[in-house]
Amino acid sequence: MRDSSEKESSKRELDVKTGGHWFVKLLQIKGVDFVFGTTGAGMPDIQDAMVVEKPPKWIQGLHEFTTVSAAAGYALASGREGIALIDRIVGTQNAIGAMFCAYMNSSPTVIFASANVPGVPIQTGAPELHYSLHQTTMVLPWVMWLAQVESLETMPDDVEKAFYMALSEHRAPVYLTLRQDLMAQSVQKGWTASTAGVPIASPRVPDDDTCAKIVKNILTYDRPSLVTTQLGRHPEAVGSLIEFAHTFGICVMERRFFMNYPVSDKLHLGFLSRYLQPQIPDQTDLVIALEHGLLPHQTFGEVDVIDITSDPFHRQDVYAGGDYGASLFPALIRAVCDSSATLQKITKMGATMLGSIERSTITERLAKCENEHDRKFSEWRKKAQQSYESGKLDNWSVGFVLNKHATDNSVWVNGAASSWETLLRSFEMTRPGSYFGNPSGHLGPTLGMAYGVALANRNYVDVRDMGTYKIGRISDSDRIVVCTTGDGDAMFGNIDSALWTCAHYGIGVLYVILNNACWAAEWQPIESSSQHWARDAGNFEFLDLENPRIDYQSVARGFGVYAKRVETVEEFDTELPKVVAFVRKGKPALLDLQLEKFTGPAPSTVP
Numbered sequence: 378m379r380d381s382s383e384k385e386s387s388k389r390e391l392d393v394k395t396g397g398h399w400f401v402k403l404l405q406i407k408g409v410d411f412v413f414g415t416t417g418a419g420m421p422d423i424q425d426a427m428v429v430e431k432p433p434k435w436i437q438g439l440h441e442f443t444t445v446s447a448a449a450g451y452a453l454a455s456g457r458e459g460i461a462l463i464d465r466i467v468g469t470q471n472a473i474g475a476m477f478c479a480y481m482n483s484s485p486t487v488i489f490a491s492a493n494v495p496g497v498p499i500q501t502g503a504p505e506l507h508y509s510l511h512q513t514t515m516v517l518p519w520v521m522w523l524a525q526v527e528s529l530e531t532m533p534d535d536v537e538k539a540f541y542m543a544l545s546e547h548r549a550p551v552y553l554t555l556r557q558d559l560m561a562q563s564v565q566k567g568w569t570a571s572t573a574g575v576p577i578a579s580p581r582v583p584d585d586d587t588c589a590k591i592v593k594n595i596l597t598y599d600r601p602s603l604v605t606t607q608l609g610r611h612p613e614a615v616g617s618l619i620e621f622a623h624t625f626g627i628c629v630m631e632r633r634f635f636m637n638y639p640v641s642d643k644l645h646l647g648f649l650s651r652y653l654q655p656q657i658p659d660q661t662d663l664v665i666a667l668e669h670g671l672l673p674h675q676t677f678g679e680v681d682v683i684d685i686t687s688d689p690f691h692r693q694d695v696y697a698g699g700d701y702g703a704s705l706f707p708a709l710i711r712a713v714c715d716s717s718a719t720l721q722k723i724t725k726m727g728a729t730m731l732g733s734i735e736r737s738t739i740t741e742r743l744a745k746c747e748n749e750h751d752r753k754f755s756e757w758r759k760k761a762q763q764s765y766e767s768g769k770l771d772n773w774s775v776g777f778v779l780n781k782h783a784t785d786n787s788v789w790v791n792g793a794a795s796s797w798e799t800l801l802r803s804f805e806m807t808r809p810g811s812y813f814g815n816p817s818g819h820l821g822p823t824l825g826m827a828y829g830v831a832l833a834n835r836n837y838v839d840v841r842d843m844g845t846y847k848i849g850r851i852s853d854s855d856r857i858v859v860c861t862t863g864d865g866d867a868m869f870g871n872i873d874s875a876l877w878t879c880a881h882y883g884i885g886v887l888y889v890i891l892n893n894a895c896w897a898a899e900w901q902p903i904e905s906s907s908q909h910w911a912r913d914a915g916n917f918e919f920l921d922l923e924n925p926r927i928d929y930q931s932v933a934r935g936f937g938v939y940a941k942r943v944e945t946v947e948e949f950d951t952e953l954p955k956v957v958a959f960v961r962k963g964k965p966a967l968l969d970l971q972l973e974k975f976t977g978p979a980p981s982t983v984p
């Protein structure tokens with residue numbers, strides 16, 4: 378055990394001039410490369426310090442929703458904390474939706490917001506604006522921890538705790554306010570937190586008895602199936618699941634918000650609906666729910682369930698849920714633990730418990746799964762191929778072309794709505810960490826997430842001291858980030874903000890707009906309303922994005938981004954490699970795919 382003098386020695390003195398300078402030094406010591414920010418007048422002393430201290434490098438976003446989404450995407454793709462800085466109550470209110478999305482995505486996003494306190498003067502004479510008693514508490518449902526930094530003395534520990542909490546399980550955003558008067562305060566000397574370097578808590582695994590019970594059940598039931606939603610948020614856990622599934626002969630189905638299981642593996646049996654009752658494989662008699670929640674009133678049907686989860690309330694692994702969490706479905710065993718370490722422990726224990734009878738049962742199960750896998754995936758491949766050959770630009774052919782041109786370093790950020798399932802079936806991703814989605818159902822986060830993902834393997838390097846300021850450059854990357862989004866989703870995500878940021882900083886992201894001139898996902902609920910008045914009248918006014926159809930080519934060009942309207946499969950096929958070449962050079966690009974309107978060619982009876 379370390380003695381107290383050793384503990385004390387981790388606290389280092391810092392040469393700083395202001396509270397803001399101290400804060401920036403703390404970020405620097407934490408190894409922060411990028412601060413995703415949107416400027417407001419409540420943070421000038423932090424930004425002043427960022428002129429003379431680099432990294433971190435400021436990445437300006439033109440809307441706080443996009444900025445926080447970018448930090449969340451960065452966090453997911455890097456496995457490190459993503460840092461955002463927004464302004465007081467105004468920025469916070471604008472970013473609440475993005476915080477919800479980051480929460481549902483289990484993203485370790487550390488959100489700092491400036492704050493003014495009425496009646497507390499700011500040393501520079503700046504007026505107090507945009508204050509609210511509710512600034513901090515309004516984010517409460519979507520963060521795992523929040524606090525107001527009320528004194529510079531506690532700031533190092535508060536910042537340290539924010540970083541620590543964000544990366545602790547179950548990962549989620551944290552929110553910390555920084556008072557403008559404290560940031561403007563003159564300081565003689567700062568220091569780091571005394572807890573710096575404290576490791577994240579060791580993984581939680583169930584006790585031996587529980588693991589043995591899980592193994593016995595898996596071996597007793599004839600046809601166990603595993604379903605998962607969030608496992609792939611830890612890319613290293615995917616390998617543990619592959620080993621587990623093969624050891625016991627268990628097929629896997631996923632709601633793909635992360636790359637949870639490679640589709641190239643024969644035990645992958647496809648994708649579960651995001652929000653409907655789960656369609657588990659026929660004859661399943663035991664479901665292993667791994668980080669997988671169900672919406673209220675949903676169950677797995679008449680089968681037994683083993684629930685392996687890091688949160689028994691499943692608040693972050695249902696689609697489009699909220700703080701109520703999931704239904705408390707019945708389970709034989711509910712193990713609250715961390716997935717990767719638990720799967721490894723169960724696999725290891727199971728391997729010692731397998732006799733010849735169990736082994737032959739497992740071989741049989743494997744063969745059944747493989748047959749089912751081949752049947753499903755070959756059907757989908759055929760559909761995609763046929764659609765491609767027909768020359769018709771639709772969700773299948775779009776997936777086919779994306780898949781055709783995908784490379785080992787492609788990363789897909791998917792904000793598609795009605796085309797979500799079809800795209801997954803045709804665009805095959807197999808590498809852990811190569812896919813990010815939107816489990817919140819809140820439109821828009823993927824626009825910002827995409828450029829956060831594109832920066833996740835880059836650093837701010839070659840920093841030179843120019844006397845009155847410092848400057849460096851963003852390191853290169855060979856990662857190709859493709860963001861698929863709808864003509865509706867793109868607007869909700871402030872595509873203008875994302876395009877400008879990418880163009881300004883040289884961040885190569887390809888935005889593919891699935892432009893079907895409507896909010897297609899909204900038609901089905903209206904169509905099945907209780908009286909069907911809208912359906913029977915052909916009244917699409919609640920979802921049309923027609924007259925005019927949004928011209929994303931022109932929108933992108935307005936931000937200096939290369940863009941092309943695409944009308945046919947052939948055009949998409951030839952244009953895609955061209956735009957990927959742009960992305961490789963660190964330039965954003967946009968393809969505006971003209972798809973058929975979901976409700977058909979007839980115009981709405983009421984425009």
Ligand SMILES: Cc1ncc(C[n+]2csc(CCOP(=O)(O)OP(=O)(O)O)c2C)c(N)n1
Nearest residue numbers: 794795819820863864865866895896897898
């Ligand atoms: C912030 C927010 N507002 C409204 C909705 C309701 N909503 C769900 S899907 C959808 C339409 C999405 O349109 P688009 O992105 O073009 O995809 P499409 O449905 O056409 O495939 C809307 C408005 C939502 N989910 N989130």
